[in-house]
Amino acid sequence: MKFSINREYILSALQQIYLVSKYNTSIPIIGNILITVLRNKSMFITGTDLETEITKKIKLISDVEPGNTTVSTKKILDIVKSFPKESSINFFLKNEKLFILCKKSKFVLCTLPYKNFPNLNNWEKKLKIRISKNKLKKLIESTYFSIANQDIRQYLNGMLLEIKKNNIRSVSTNGHRLSKSKIFIDKNISDAYIFIIPRSGVFNLLRILNQESDFVELVIGEKHIRINIEKYILTTKLLEGEFPEYKAIFKKNSFNVNILIVDCFMLKNTLKRVSVISDKSKCINLNLKKNLLIINIKNFNQELAEEYLEAEYLGKEMEISCNSDYILDALNTIESKRVKIFVTNSYSAIILADEIYNYTSHIIMPMRL
Structure with missing residues (x-):
């Protein structure tokens, strides 16, 4: 096996594949990538963790010698990263060793038999x-x-x-x-x-x-x-x-609800501000009153943050405690200007949904104080 490639082309592939190719003491070859070079100048780089497999196809320009091998993902990634940008890197396989040459640098890495590399190809x-x-x-x-x-x-x-x-x-x-x-x-x-x-x-x-x-x-x-x-x-x-x-869970939490409608952007910013003093629990209190939402938080040191938001709400007054990060995650999926929040009582889950588009919604369970 022999080929040459620009540093940037192979680096981007290695960085993606490294995320699934992690060293395993019981199955060392999982910490390797599979490199396959074909006569038509196509190269495939594959990594796996036995659950997920990623393959990147790269079209080579220079002449090649076809072949297969597996080599440590981390080592080849670190080596390629160390080379100057836009440099040309030469690879060739000899006596089950992978030689890597770039300018005045030379590396020789051990390989494992490519036939032992697991793959997820055999299914219909x-x-x-x-x-x-x-x-x-x-x-x-x-x-x-x-x-x-x-x-x-x-x-x-x-x-x-x-x-x-x-x-x-x-x-x-x-x-x-x-x-x-x-x-x-x-x-x-x-x-x-x-x-x-x-x-x-x-x-x-x-x-x-x-x-x-x-x-x-x-x-x-x-x-x-x-x-x-x-x-x-x-x-x-x-x-x-x-x-x-x-x-069934959404249906169960959609009966006998009160609806709060509030500006999504303002709610997100308010949650981010008051969460500055939150502790690890990320617990935040939502106080619902007529056309008003009061958000407050008190941490273990008895420090307090509170903010008032105008809202559309005509239901019964109540206070609900929720995880502020969960609410923020849900709000980041809302496309319209305002968000609908469906509430039943202080002890039931809340539902967040887009005011206009009903394709996405979230249920968040209350936190017990």
């Missing part, structure tokens, strides 16, 4: 669709922050996707908040496809969705999903388990 597709990249990005960004992290209930450590007819819905929850969002697609799907993408797959998907491309291709299998965008291919295993009945 059930559905293949092409959708707008910006729509998919918006769908993911509207709910990803509610995904649980290392919950004992594995199905909460991921995002539910539902593909039905001409729409795709994303749902996530950590047990303390629940977010859902929906986009419409051009294709009408006859069957329903419901699956859970793991947390790592969702976060890596968001990173590659920053590529300059108009469309994304989704390929869905029984236990895998693959996303093709520009020159990146992301493949991830799907989580098993039954996701909570989110529709």
Whole structure:
């Protein structure tokens, strides 16, 4: 195997793939990337953590010698980063060692057999669709922050996707908040496809969705999903388990509600200001009065912050305590100027939704003082 490449081209690929390729003492090859060079001057760089796999395709210009190898992701990334910008780097494989040459520098790295590199290629597709990249990005960004992290209930450590007819819905929850969002697609799907993408797959998907491309291709299998965008291919295993009945949860919290309508921008700024003195719990109090929202917070040192906001509200007076970060995350998904907040009583969850567009909404559980 032999090839030459500009530093910037390979560096951007290595930085993306490094996020999934982490060293594992029990399976050392997971800490390596797989490099494949073909006769047609195409090069593929692949990294995996056994759950998620990312491949970047690079078109080489110089002459090549085809071949395959695996090498430490961290070492090759650190080496490439150390070279001057826009420099040309030469790679060649000899006696199971990878030689890296740039100007007056020379590195020789150990490799592992490429045939031992695990891959997520052997599965059959059930559905293949092409959708707008910006729509998919918006769908993911509207709910990803509610995904649980290392919950004992594995199905909460991921995002539910539902593909039905001409729409795709994303749902996530950590047990303390629940977010859902929906986009419409051009294709009408006859069957329903419901699956859970793991947390790592969702976060890596968001990173590659920053590529300059108009469309994304989704390929869905029984236990895998693959996303093709520009020159990146992301493949991830799907989580098993039954996701909570989110529709019933929203329905339960939509009865006998009072509606507060407030300026979204002003509410966000107010929450950011008063949260300056908050403690780790991020607990904030919302006092609802006639056409008025009073936001206050008191920390363990008995320090106090309070602010008044004009609002539309004619319901009963009440005080609700919630996590301020959860509210801010939800507000960042609101597109209209004002946000609707549905409240039942001081001990029930609140629902945040766009005043005009009803495609995204969030449930936030109250905090007990």
